[in-house]
Amino acid sequence: MSDKPLKSYTVWDVPTRVFHWVNFAAIIALLFFGFLILYRKDLSILSGEAKLSLKEVHTWAGYVLIASLTGRLVWGFIGNAHARWRAVLPNKRSLRAVGSDLKSFKAGDPIKYLGRGPMGRLSVSAMFLLLLIQASTGLIRAGTDIYYPPFGWLVTSYVAAPGVDPSTLQPTDKTFVDPERYALMEKYKIPFGDIHLYIAWTLLAMIGLHIASVVLKDIRQGGGIISAMFTGRKVLETPPVDQDEG
Numbered sequence: 001m002s003d004k005p006l007k008s009y010t011v012w013d014v015p016t017r018v019f020h021w022v023n024f025a026a027i028i029a030l031l032f033f034g035f036l037i038l039y040r041k042d043l044s045i046l047s048g049e050a051k052l053s054l055k056e057v058h059t060w061a062g063y064v065l066i067a068s069l070t071g072r073l074v075w076g077f078i079g080n081a082h083a084r085w086r087a088v089l090p091n092k093r094s095l096r097a098v099g100s101d102l103k104s105f106k107a108g109d110p111i112k113y114l115g116r117g118p119m120g121r122l123s124v125s126a127m128f129l130l131l132l133i134q135a136s137t138g139l140i141r142a143g144t145d146i147y148y149p150p151f152g153w154l155v156t157s158y159v160a161a162p163g164v165d166p167s168t169l170q171p172t173d174k175t176f177v178d179p180e181r182y183a184l185m186e187k188y189k190i191p192f193g194d195i196h197l198y199i200a201w202t203l204l205a206m207i208g209l210h211i212a213s214v215v216l217k218d219i220r221q222g223g224g225i226i227s228a229m230f231t232g233r234k235v236l237e238t239p240p241v242d243q244d245e246g
Contacts, residue, residue, distance in 0.1 A: 026065035
């Protein structure tokens with residue numbers, strides 16, 4: 001056991017931790033209900049009402065994620081030093097340090113970071129970008145599939161048959177839609193659904209990789225990387241290279 005003294009450092013502020021866990025819970029819910037929708041026939045979920053209910057729950061989970069992502073986006077400008085975008089997004093310094101960071105990790109003596117290291121910056125940035133694309137395509141599909149905001153009113157206004165009040169349209173009833181316009185809308189919404197699905201699989205893989213890397217790094221490096229996202233503090237035996245950023 002090392003005789004070096006341990007020192008506790010404040011890292012993640014309360015809003016950063018809240019956004020992290022809300023994002024995590026919302027993403028898990030979205031993946032769960034999304035795959036229920038995708039494999040509903042295999043699971044014998046055949047009624048139109050059940051399909052609509054799943055899409056509604058999936059969409060509301062999406063709204064929660066979008067609200068949390070928006071909050072985190074704003075907090076990146078006003079949060080503490082480790083929450084701000086300059087400490088999250090990759091820069092020239094962090095990109096140059098990727099090689100040495102990987103070498104130190106493989107050697108069993110990883111470089112200690114108080115905030116996010118070079119690989120963490122790349123991972124978080126990629127995941128945030130994917131989530132933004134996922135949210136955008138999800139909102140489009142929510143508008144075209146179940147007429148939900150913010151695009152639902154545009155869709156109903158376009159597909160409503162002549163003389164029909166768009167606000168009266170129901171996603172399970174095609175009686176009062178213009179067949180040609182509805183078919184055209186269905187055609188153009190397909191690519192957004194494909195992108196949404198591919199990114200969902202990518203996010204699932206990235207989440208698994210993220211969890212595995214955090215656990216492995218916590219075992220090798222110590223410092224309570226996992227617990228820090230609950231307590232906001234890391235405990236290290238050597239000074240972190242980025243302590244001045246705090």
